[in-house]
Structure formats: structure tokens, C-alpha cells
Amino acid sequence: MPEDVNLATYNADALTEDLSDAVPATPAAAPTDVPAAAQRVETQQDLSAEIKALGDAYANVLKDGAAPETQPRLDFAPYRSSILRHPTKSLHHADPETIELYSPAFGHQDVHALESDLTIQHNGEPQGERIIVAGRVLDGDGRPVAGQLVEIWQANSSGRYIHKRDQHPAPLDPNFTGVGRCITGPDGSYRFTTIKPGAYPWKNHLNAWRPAHIHFSLFGQEFTQRIVTQMYFPGDQLFPLDPIYQSIVDQDARDRLVANYDHDLTQPEWALGYNWDIVLTGSKRTWTENEALGAEGDDHE
Amino acid sequence: MSNSTKLVPTPGQTVGPFYGYALPYEKDRELLAPGSAGSIRLQGTVYDGAGHPIPDAILEIWQPDAEGNIVHRTGSLVRDGYTFTGFGRSSVGNSGVYTFTTVNPGPTEPGAAPFISVVIFARGLMNRLFTRVYLPENEEALAKDPLLSSLDPERRRTLIARRDADGGLTWDIRLQGEGETVFLDFEGTGTGGATK
Numbered sequence: 001m002p003e004d005v006n007l008a009t010y011n012a013d014a015l016t017e018d019l020s021d022a023v024p025a026t027p028a029a030a031p032t033d034v035p036a037a038a039q040r041v042e043t044q045q046d047l048s049a050e051i052k053a054l055g056d057a058y059a060n061v062l063k064d065g066a067a068p069e070t071q072p073r074l075d076f077a078p079y080r081s082s083i084l085r086h087p088t089k090s091l092h093h094a095d096p097e098t099i100e101l102y103s104p105a106f107g108h109q110d111v112h113a114l115e116s117d118l119t120i121q122h123n124g125e126p127q128g129e130r131i132i133v134a135g136r137v138l139d140g141d142g143r144p145v146a147g148q149l150v151e152i153w154q155a156n157s158s159g160r161y162i163h164k165r166d167q168h169p170a171p172l173d174p175n176f177t178g179v180g181r182c183i184t185g186p187d188g189s190y191r192f193t194t195i196k197p198g199a200y201p202w203k204n205h206l207n208a209w210r211p212a213h214i215h216f217s218l219f220g221q222e223f224t225q226r227i228v229t230q231m232y233f234p235g236d237q238l239f240p241l242d243p244i245y246q247s248i249v250d251q252d253a254r255d256r257l258v259a260n261y262d263h264d265l266t267q268p269e270w271a272l273g274y275n276w277d278i279v280l281t282g283s284k285r286t287w288t289e290n291e292a293l294g295a296e297g298d299d300h301e
Numbered sequence: 302m303s304n305s306t307k308l309v310p311t312p313g314q315t316v317g318p319f320y321g322y323a324l325p326y327e328k329d330r331e332l333l334a335p336g337s338a339g340s341i342r343l344q345g346t347v348y349d350g351a352g353h354p355i356p357d358a359i360l361e362i363w364q365p366d367a368e369g370n371i372v373h374r375t376g377s378l379v380r381d382g383y384t385f386t387g388f389g390r391s392s393v394g395n396s397g398v399y400t401f402t403t404v405n406p407g408p409t410e411p412g413a414a415p416f417i418s419v420v421i422f423a424r425g426l427m428n429r430l431f432t433r434v435y436l437p438e439n440e441e442a443l444a445k446d447p448l449l450s451s452l453d454p455e456r457r458r459t460l461i462a463r464r465d466a467d468g469g470l471t472w473d474i475r476l477q478g479e480g481e482t483v484f485l486d487f488e489g490t491g492t493g494g495a496t497k
Contacts, residue, residue: 071312072427079315081425084350085476089456091430091486094448098409099365099418100431100487104388107375140308149378153323163319179323181378215317217324223363224487226420228429230314247427248312256311279308281488 128157354397
């Protein structure tokens with residue numbers, strides 16, 4: 001049985017995010033053996049109460065001297081899809097060994113320079129607010145992560161992904177795919193030109209909307225630094241309502257996912273600028289200065 | 302730079318369901334061409350806590366070559382068909398199955414147990430999970446391995462692949478519940494792990 005039926009979450013048709021094949025097309029097709037109480041549609045108020053209870057409990061342990069949590073909780077029930085997908089055992093501490101102390105090498109043969117501009121991939125201009133998103137990728141010691149792959153993907157300006165299973169009835173943009181890549185420079189810098197993504201509805205509960213966001217995929221100098229995350233935009237009214245953003249229970253940690261509007265990055269009569277720096281985990285390997293020059297073994301090896 | 306500059310890592314977030322048009326690329330799961338000398342299939346199924354296959358997970362592997370060398374070659378995203386870079390990416394299909402074409406990793410040091418480093422992303426999974434898959438052969442090396450020897454036998458089994466009749470490897474991942482795969486925390490902070 002698909003998880004979201006088991007958990008009696010909202011199953012309205014034509015909303016996004018639920019990819020379980022066997023989910024009924026309409027609420028009327030829900031299995032009859034689900035208790036009536038479990039079929040109640042959960043509202044934003046229900047979810048917000050759950051989020052608040054978890055946030056209040058965290059505030060209390062923090063007040064009692066607990067260390068701040070810097071990462072999302074894997075076990076965060078308000079994000080319903082996480083319920084059956086979080087490990088129940090503590091992660092096992094391990095010291096990185098051999099292959100884990102290195103990362104795959106990426107070079108300019110892997111990524112074309114034009115892939116960092118998401119607005120020029122088609123025959124015309126995409127719809128929406130053109131933006132520049134730029135920043136640096138650093139390790140836990142503040143050193144630039146040079147020559148590594150940054151991948152992004154996002155919805156278009158009306159909040160729709162080009163993915164065939166995104167059935168949100170907002171227009172597709174024939175001039176916007178929403179995928180970009182680049183390799184970080186010697187100073188760890190990355191830069192994309194794109195379109196500000198729209199907010200969109202999803203099926204976690206009734207009236208669930210994701211804040212606008214851009215997905216980021218990053219590699220460090222070691223495989224243990226690998227991370228996928230999401231960049232958000234400042235001042236979004238949906239932050240308090242979103243179980244994915246709120247799975248990071250610490251406000252300072254949440255703030256690290258929000259880009260800064262940067263007027264120096266904004267270009268006259270062209271695009272608004274957002275700055276967002278990304279910090280990977282600390283490095284365990286003895287690090288050599290020449291790594292700041294980028295991946296070894298690039299085209300010129 | 303001095304060690305006094307300690308920055309707090311950026312939090313991870315779920316990969317979501319729609320990476321499918323962004324992260325996959327041509328030959329992403331073929332670390333070398335299928336059928337080429339020394340190639341094997343590494344395959345398995347990703348399960349949730351109810352024992353159901355997950356249709357929207359994506360795995361990456363990173364490994365040494367057959368001689369145990371850690372390679373530093375570019376060309377993982379634009380494969381030339383000849384260069385072994387050690388990196389691969391496979392999204393699971395509707396039945397939760399992933400497949401890689403790769404080589405048996407060699408021991409990076411004499412007597413070491415060879416393993417492949419694995420990272421898992423999925424919708425509903427708030428942050429990536431690291432783990433390892435070991436080759437089933439060489440009991441002596443497996444017994445000496447620092448990670449495996451720190452686990453009780455039942456959990457240890459979750460990190461060791463099964464050798465298939467065709468010479469390939471089968472290794473399933475269980476995110477939760479009975480037979481839950483051992484996932485690794487390299488920072489020792491415990492953050493993001495099971496809480497309550």
C-alpha cells in the first residue's frame with residue numbers, strides 16, 4: 001500500500017509531489033478499510049500545530065543547554081513522506097577512510113560554460129523575473145572548494161517543474177527547463193543566471209505550498225562533504241508553514257538556507273542579484289595548497 | 302587558513318521528487334561500458350519502513366578501480382567510454398531498483414577489505430545518507446575492517462553484498478525497520494540522525 005494512503009494524508013488529485021503509483025486518482029477511491037478518523041483531510045492548521053509543538057520542544061531543550069541542531073531532522077513527521085523513510089537507528093559514527101577522503105574530479109570537459117545560464121537554453125526568453133544567484137562554496141575551515149561540480153534545478157516562474165509527473169496546472173514555459181551546472185572557480189565561486197522560481201502546491205496536506213526554492217547539489221574535496229540542499233528567497237511568507245523548511249528546527253540553521261538580496265550583484269536593466277554562500281562539512285584529509293587551483297586531471301592534464 | 306575559522310555547515314534538504322530531469326545524465330550508471338572486460342553489475346532495491354520499494358530515490362557510488370587505485374580523472378558527466386573515473390549515479394526505477402555497471406573495487410591497501418562508498422537521496426529523506434557496500438569475499442579482510450568489526454553481526458550483514466551467479470553484486474538498502482541498513486555519520490555530531 002502506498003505510504004501516503006497508509007498515513008491518511010491528503011490525496012487530492014492533480015497536486016504535486018506524490019509519486020506513489022498506486023495512489024488513487026481521487027479521494028473517493030481511497031481504500032474502505034482505512035478508519036474513518038484517518039480519512040480526515042489534514043489542514044495547514046493541523047500541520048502548523050505539529051510543527052509548533054516540535055519547535056517549542058526544541059526551544060526548551062536549547063534553553064536547558066542543549067547544543068543547537070545544525071541539520072534537518074531525518075525524523076520530522078510533519079513532512080509526511082519522511083515517516084517511513086528515516087532511519088530509526090542512530091547514524092553510526094565512522095572515520096572516513098581511503099576513497100571517502102577524496103572526491104570525484106570534475107572538469108570543463110564535464111560542464112560547458114553556457115550551462116550556468118538557464119535563460120539561454122532555448123530559442124526565446126523565459127517568462128519571469130530574471131535573477132543572478134552567486135556565492136562561494138567553502139569547507140568547514142573557510143577554505144574555498146575549487147573545481148567542484150554545482151548542479152541546480154528548479155520550477156519555472158509559475159511554480160511548475162518540467163518533470164512529467166509535475167501535474168500542477170500552471171503553465172509550462174517552452175523556454176525554460178530549469179537545470180543548470182557549473183564548476184566552482186579557484187576561489188570557490190559559482191554563479192548562475194536564471195528565473196526566480198514560483199511557489200507551488202503539493203500533497204503533504206490540504207493547502208500545502210512550498211516556498212520558492214532552487215535545489216542545489218554540491219561536491220567537496222572529500223566524498224563525505226557531498227550535499228543536496230535548497231536555497232530559499234528572503235522574506236517568504238510560506239516559511240513558517242512549510243514542513244520541509246521547518247524540518248530544520250533551529251532558526252539560525254534555517255537562515256543559512258536563505259539567500260541575501262545583493263544590490264551590488266544586481267545588474268542595471270537586466271537582473272536582480274542574490275548572494276548565497278554554502279559551507280560544506282569539515283575536511284578530514286591533510287589538505288595541500290595546490291588543491292585551491294581546482295581539480296587535478298582536468299582537460300590539460 | 303587558521304583552524305580558528307570554523308564555519309557551521311549549511312543544512313541539507315530533501316532531493317525532492319523532481320530531480321529526474323536534472324541529475325540523471327547519459328551513461329550516469331555506467332562507470333564503464335557494459336560487457337567490457339572486468340565489468341560487473343551492481344544492483345539492488347531501495348525499501349522504505351513498510352518494506353515497499355521506493356520509486357524516487359537516487360544513489361551515487363564512488364570507488365577505487367580494480368587495482369585499488371583512487372582515480373583522479375575527470376569525465377564522469379561526459380563519459381568517453383574508456384576512462385574509469387570511479388563515480389556513478391543511478392536513480393531507481395518504479396520498482397525501486399538501481400543498477401550500476403562497474404568493476405570490483407580493489408583493496409586500497411594490502412589486506413584491506415574493498416568497499417564502494419554510497420550516498421543515498423530520496424523524496425521524504427531530509428538529508429543524504431552515507432553508507433558502504435563491501436564485497437562478500439575475503440572473510441579475513443572483512444573481519445579486520447574497522448567499520449565492520451565495530452558492528453554487531455546482524456547490522457554488519459547489511460553492508461555486505463551478495464555475489465550473483467553472473468559475477469555481479471546484489472545489495473539492497475532498507476531506510477528503516479527490520480534489516481535497516483547501517484548509515485554513517487562522519488562528523489560524529491549525531492545531528493540529523495534518529496531523534497525520538
